[in-house]
Amino acid sequence: MPSLSGHPFILLVVLVATLYLARGFLLPVTVSVLLALTLSPPVSRLMKLGVPKVLSSLVMLILSCSLLLGAIWLMLPAIGGWLTTAPQKIESLMHLDQDVVSTLQQVKDSVEKTSEKVSEAVEEVIDTKEQSPVMVEQRTWPDTLLTTIQEGAGSTLLVLVLTLFLLTNGGDLVLNMVKLCKERQQRRSIIRLFSRLRTETGYYLGAVMLINLTLGIITSVLLWLIDFPMPWIWIALVAILRLIPYVGMSIVSVLLLMISVTQADQQLWQILIAPAGFLVLSTVFGFIVDPVVHGIRLQINPIVVFVAVIFWGWLWGPIGAILGVPLLTVIYVVADTLGWHQISQIMTTRVSATTTQTDNGDTPS
Numbered sequence: 001m002p003s004l005s006g007h008p009f010i011l012l013v014v015l016v017a018t019l020y021l022a023r024g025f026l027l028p029v030t031v032s033v034l035l036a037l038t039l040s041p042p043v044s045r046l047m048k049l050g051v052p053k054v055l056s057s058l059v060m061l062i063l064s065c066s067l068l069l070g071a072i073w074l075m076l077p078a079i080g081g082w083l084t085t086a087p088q089k090i091e092s093l094m095h096l097d098q099d100v101v102s103t104l105q106q107v108k109d110s111v112e113k114t115s116e117k118v119s120e121a122v123e124e125v126i127d128t129k130e131q132s133p134v135m136v137e138q139r140t141w142p143d144t145l146l147t148t149i150q151e152g153a154g155s156t157l158l159v160l161v162l163t164l165f166l167l168t169n170g171g172d173l174v175l176n177m178v179k180l181c182k183e184r185q186q187r188r189s190i191i192r193l194f195s196r197l198r199t200e201t202g203y204y205l206g207a208v209m210l211i212n213l214t215l216g217i218i219t220s221v222l223l224w225l226i227d228f229p230m231p232w233i234w235i236a237l238v239a240i241l242r243l244i245p246y247v248g249m250s251i252v253s254v255l256l257l258m259i260s261v262t263q264a265d266q267q268l269w270q271i272l273i274a275p276a277g278f279l280v281l282s283t284v285f286g287f288i289v290d291p292v293v294h295g296i297r298l299q300i301n302p303i304v305v306f307v308a309v310i311f312w313g314w315l316w317g318p319i320g321a322i323l324g325v326p327l328l329t330v331i332y333v334v335a336d337t338l339g340w341h342q343i344s345q346i347m348t349t350r351v352s353a354t355t356t357q358t359d360n361g362d363t364p365s
Contacts, residue, residue, distance in 0.1 A: 016315070023316050031319075032159050034326045036166035038205040039064070040198045043167055057167035061160055071236030193337045201329050208325075212239040215285050219278055228274050229259060242282075243322045244313075245305050249282050300332060304347050 019026060039060045046056035174194045181187045216238035224231035237255070241248035256275040308328040313321030328347070335343040 020315055027316055027319060028155055028159050029162065030323060030327070032162035032166060034205065034323065034330070035064070035159065035163045036170060037197060037202045037330070038209070039163070039167060039202075041202045041206060044198075054168050057164055060167070061164055065160065071240075189338060193334060196333050196337050197330065200333050201326075204329055205326055208243070209239065211285065211289055212242040215239075215242065215282065219281060222277060222281070223274060226273060226277075240322070243325065245302075245309055245325060247309065247313075247321065249279075252282075253279055300328060300347055304328065 039057070043053070043056045043060055046059065047053055051059070174190070178187045178190050181190060213235070216235040219238050220231045220234045223234060234252070238252055241251050244251075253275045256278055257271070260271040260274050305325060305328060309321050309324040312324040312327060316323070332344060332347050334340075335347070
């Protein structure tokens with residue numbers, strides 16, 4: 001049987017197909033691993049203060065669940081209220097006159113008459129033939145929403161339980177993996193890898209979440225000062241959507257513009273003040289705060305970040321797009337620790353010593 005090691009393209013296709021087909025299993029496991037890496041540093045700090053590992057893990061998980069439930073509690077009532085009043089505001093903004101309304105009514109009447117004629121013709125054809133009744137199951141949107149909520153609650157519970165196990169027993173699992181290695185160098189590499197994953201990746205992801213949360217709080221305060229509707233839901237929206245580089249901030253800006261347009265009796269500058277202010281604030285964070293975090297820690301190439309977001313979004317949907325940068329961080333730490341220099345060199349913006357020692361300035365500009 002031929003080996004796949006000599007066919008990298010076939011191996012890549014098999015890997016991508018496996019990631020796609022097994023996404024129902026891999027997605028909650030991936031979220032649990034990333035959440036455990038993010039919570040590992042604060043859990044370690046609590047343990048240094050004398051708090052038992054199980055209690056430390058439970059405290060951090062409860063805090064994470066509280067933040068998630070608080071974000072949902074902020075968003076759902078406000079969004080529901082806006083969806084209730086938005087159509088009336090949009091209609092008043094469009095200033096539909098009586099002629100347009102009458103024209104739309106005429107079109108509606110003609111469509112109803114046509115549909116009645118088609119129904120009568122179909123009934124005549126059906127009456128001429130004996131047909132067995134066909135039962136068509138129709139699912140209403142409340143049923144679909146309830147099913148989605150049940151699936152989301154089950155997946156969330158699975159993620160939390162698995163994260164708790166990783167936080168409490170992950171160290172024992174790593175030690176058992178180390179014992180399977182016969183060579184001393186391999187054992188050192190595995191120990192160093194998991195140590196870096198807990199510290200480097202954990203601190204990086206934690207810092208990114210704190211930056212996003214800070215930007216969300218500042219954005220909400222500014223929106224509250226200009227009397228913008230639903231100001232506090234942007235804490236959660238900005239903190240979550242900013243995990244998707246480039247795309248997330250565009251979504252927030254479009255949402256701000258849509259809500260601004262639905263506010264009646266506003267001039268153009270009043271409509272643009274919220275999205276424009278957010279873009280300015282996000283740009284300041286992007287050019288000052290983010291480079292500090294990315295520069296000190298990993299220095300991943302922006303092109304690689306953008307491609308990773310597109311790839312994981314295509315593979316696993318919106319959740320995959322959110323996980324794109326954290327997964328890229330883990331991949332870079334693994335490649336850099338295990339000495340996969342070709343992969344780490346492609347991903348980083350740093351120039352290695354071997355690249356700078358080229359003849360006669362042949363380094364690409």
